[in-house]
């Protein structure tokens with residue numbers, strides 16, 4: 773399930789109205805998603821500022837920020853039944869510029885290293901995972917890798933995760949690092 777324009781009240785209310793048509797008690801939901809997405813978008817923006825700064829293109833940061841939109845997604849993965857194949861998620865890279873993931877205490881997310889090893893980790897409910905997506909790979913002219921990742925469920929408890937995905941609206945190659953610096 774995904775919510776477009778997740779850092780605007782219109783976006784979160786649109787979603788709540790679709791999920792609970794005619795209901796008027798879902799305002800708490802829109803407000804909760806809005807405040808979560810807004811806070812996590814500040815983390816995303818801090819990472820973007822660091823990236824722009826480290827490549828010496830900080831002067832382009834404001835226009836990038838103005839054209840950023842956020843998608844919020846909630847996920848639930850149940851534990852596998854006996855002898856059942858993986859019930860998690862297939863390996864993929866994200867289409868986003870940056871993805872910020874947060875989850876409960878049940879492990880399952882694995883990230884593929886550049887040398888092809890799948891790496892799992894012990895999750896912490898007070899940590900966030902920040903990952904580059906395909907749009908950042910393209911923006912950086914292949915300097916920043918968008919890692920393959922997947923969810924492999926082995927525990928019986930359900931795994932809950934939420935993701936905030938940033939996207940750049942309506943921008944093409946004219947706003948990539950190559951266009952800024954020629955490399």
Ligand SMILES: O=C(O)CCC(=O)C(=O)O
Pocket residue numbers: 845847861866873875881921922923933934935
């Ligand atoms: O559930 C997770 O932690 C990962 C989800 C994911 O990879 C995605 O939604 O693109």
Ligand SMILES: [Fe+2]
Pocket residue numbers: 864865866921
């Ligand atoms: Fe993903």
